[in-house]
Structures are given as C-alpha cells and as structure tokens.
Amino acid sequence: MACLLPLRSRLFWLERKRSAGSSIHGNTGSGKRWLSLASMTDQMLLAVANVAEASMKYGGPVYIAIGFGLILMVAYAYLYIVFPSLNPDLFSRALHFGLGAVLFCNILFNYCMCIFTKPGTTALLNEGYHLAAGRDSCRFCKHCRRAKPPLAHHCSVCNTCVLRMDHHCPWMNNCIGFFNYRYFILFVLYLFVGSGYAAITAWRCLADAHSIVHPFLVLVSSFAISTSACFSVGLLSCWHVYLALTAQSTIDFLKNWGSAREVKQQGKTWHNPYNLGPVANWQEVFDVHGRFWWILWLVPKLQMKKGTGVASPVKLGSQGIVQLHDEQTLNARELAMHQML
Ligand SMILES: [Zn+2]
Ligand SMILES: [Zn+2]
Numbered sequence: 001m002a003c004l005l006p007l008r009s010r011l012f013w014l015e016r017k018r019s020a021g022s023s024i025h026g027n028t029g030s031g032k033r034w035l036s037l038a039s040m041t042d043q044m045l046l047a048v049a050n051v052a053e054a055s056m057k058y059g060g061p062v063y064i065a066i067g068f069g070l071i072l073m074v075a076y077a078y079l080y081i082v083f084p085s086l087n088p089d090l091f092s093r094a095l096h097f098g099l100g101a102v103l104f105c106n107i108l109f110n111y112c113m114c115i116f117t118k119p120g121t122t123a124l125l126n127e128g129y130h131l132a133a134g135r136d137s138c139r140f141c142k143h144c145r146r147a148k149p150p151l152a153h154h155c156s157v158c159n160t161c162v163l164r165m166d167h168h169c170p171w172m173n174n175c176i177g178f179f180n181y182r183y184f185i186l187f188v189l190y191l192f193v194g195s196g197y198a199a200i201t202a203w204r205c206l207a208d209a210h211s212i213v214h215p216f217l218v219l220v221s222s223f224a225i226s227t228s229a230c231f232s233v234g235l236l237s238c239w240h241v242y243l244a245l246t247a248q249s250t251i252d253f254l255k256n257w258g259s260a261r262e263v264k265q266q267g268k269t270w271h272n273p274y275n276l277g278p279v280a281n282w283q284e285v286f287d288v289h290g291r292f293w294w295i296l297w298l299v300p301k302l303q304m305k306k307g308t309g310v311a312s313p314v315k316l317g318s319q320g321i322v323q324l325h326d327e328q329t330l331n332a333r334e335l336a337m338h339q340m341l
Pocket of ligand 2: 155156157158159167168169174175176
C-alpha cells in the first residue's frame with residue numbers, strides 16, 4: 001500500500017492541476033490539450049493503482065510463501081554450504097553459528113508476529129468513544145461509518161480503519177499499525193543485518209576456489225538474493241527508523257510535509273504534537289521503559305502492546321508531554337491550534 005501512496009498523491013495533484021487549467025484556460029486549445037493529457041495520465045495511473053491493489057488483496061498468501069521461500073533458501077545455503085567452508089577453529093565456528101541462529105530466529109519470529117498480529121481497528125473501540133467522538137466532531141469514515149481517531153486511516157485492501165496506520169504490506173498480507181509496527185521495524189532491521197551477513201559470508205565462500213565443488217547455483221542464488229535484500233531492506237530500515245524517531249507514519253509524513261509547507265507560507269512554524277523527542281518516540285513505538293530500554297527493544301516479545309492506539313501522548317507547548325484518555329483525543333480544530341505555534 002505504501003507504493004500506492006505516491007500514485008494516489010499524483011492523481012490528487014493532477015486533479016487539482018486540471019481544475020486550475022480548466023479555470024485559467026477555459027475552452028482554449030492549450031486548456032483542452034492539458035485536459036486530455038491529464039485525463040490519459042489519470043486513467044493509466046488509476047489502472048496501475050487498481051492492479052497493485054487487486055494483487056495485494058488476492059495475492060497475499062503468494063507473497064508470504066515467496067517471502068518464507070527466499071528466507072529459507074538463504075538459510076539453507078548458509079547452513080549446508082557456507083558454514084562448513086568457514087574457518088575450522090572451534091571458537092570462530094561457534095561465533096558464526098550463534099550469530100546466524102540469533103539473526104535467523106529473530107527474522108522468523110518478527111515476520112510471523114507481523115503477519116499474525118492484528119494492527120488494531122476502530123471496530124475495537126467502545127461505544128463511549130464513538131459518543132464522545134461524535135460530540136467533539138471527530139473525523140468520520142464514510143466507508144466504515146464509524147468515528148476515525150487521529151492517526152487512524154482507512155485501508156482499502158482490508159476495508160477497515162486501522163489505528164495509527166503506517167501502510168498495507170503485501171509481504172505480510174496485513175496492515176501495519178499500532179499493535180504490529182514494532183514487529184515490522186524489528187523484522188526489517190534484522191533482515192538488513194542478516195542479509196548483509198549472509199551476502200558477505202557467501203561472497204567469501206564463492207571467492208574460495210575449493211568451494212566450487214559445492215552446489216554452485218544455490219550459492220550464487222543465495223548471494224544474489226541476500227545482496228539485493230540487503231540494499232532494498234537497508235533503505236527501508238533507514239526510512240522507518242527516521243519515521244519512528246520523529247513519531248510519524250508513512251501516511252502522516254506526506255500529510256505533515258504538506259501542512260508544514262502551507263504553514264511556512266504563512267510565516268509560521270509547524271510542529272508535530274506527537275513528536276515527544278527521539279528517545280521517548282522510540283520507547284513509545286516499542287513499548288519499552290525503565291533502565292534497560294536501550295537493549296529491551298531488541299528482545300523478542302509476545303506480550304501485546306499496552307494502550308488502545310487511540311490516545312497517543314502529545315507534547316503541547318508549555319504543558320510538556322500530556323497523556324490523554326481515549327475520550328479526550330484532540331479533534332481537528334484543537335490539533336490545528338497546537339500545530340501552529
Ligand atoms: Zn474506514
Ligand atoms: Zn490493510
């Protein structure tokens with residue numbers, strides 16, 4: 001779904017330009033040319049977006065099978081081809097085996113948790129929240145016909161509103177939201193380190209002339225998969241670490257970027273009220289607090305994340321960090337007031 005966002009934004013931009021073109025040029029030749037060109041582009045982009053959405057809706061299990069298949073193939077090549085060719089020293093072997101096992105287990109654990117943990121939807125919210133939201137003129141989803149708390153977004157693939165939605169991930173066949181975002185970040189980080197490690201050890205094995213006797217094709221495929229995964233997941237990891245440290249989701253980043261530009265044109269500075277500072281933001285995402293938070297966020301955790309995904313702590317000017325109850329969530333008017341400081 002993340003890849004659809006730029007397409008949707010482009011369609012929105014084209015629509016605005018087309019309206020502007022229509023009002024400026026009227027029925028002139030250049031106005032008509034612009035309208036037909038924009039219409040053709042619209043149709044093509046819409047077709048691409050629809051195909052991508054349909055593949056995510058119906059092809060989810062296939063994406064998951066491919067994901068598991070690639071991970072298991074690289075693990076097989078490491079265990080049966082790369083590992084036996086490593087330094088015969090016992091300590092070195094134990095170190096490589098331990099590192100490989102930790103990375104493999106964490107990749108599989110976080111992948112499974114991300115697939116099977118529901119991200120949290122507005123259907124879970126109690127009647128009290130909907131009543132309070134209606135009174136405070138909270139956002140409303142016309143598809144779900146329910147109140148939509150701040151940071152919740154409607155997913156057209158899952159056909160529901162997801163709390164603190166980041167994006168819909170085809171590789172997980174699931175939305176990434178409040179309850180499973182920490183598993184997603186850990187998955188991409190462990191996958192980045194794991195694929196980098198697998199690529200380096202496979203390269204050393206390939207460079208060794210004696211290892212040619214091993215199944216060469218499997219080793220070359222493993223090297224190619226892990227190298228490409230390392231680069232692509234590396235970029236994705238950097239992006240999500242930045243988002244987590246600044247308390248934004250992929251969807252909200254696009255909205256915040258637009259708001260900041262608009263506010264800047266008015267000579268004011270825009271602040272994200274959910275940004276509590278890098279450390280507090282990181283602790284909030286991973287639900288880790290206390291003395292050892294800096295190591296605990298890396299540890300696999302089955303326990304459900306605390307909170308409802310509705311009321312996020314906010315930093316409000318002189319009041320500092322404020323934790324609100326679900327029924328006290330800021331409505332659009334109050335939020336806009338605090339964002340323009
Ligand atoms: Zn909805
Ligand atoms: Zn979804």
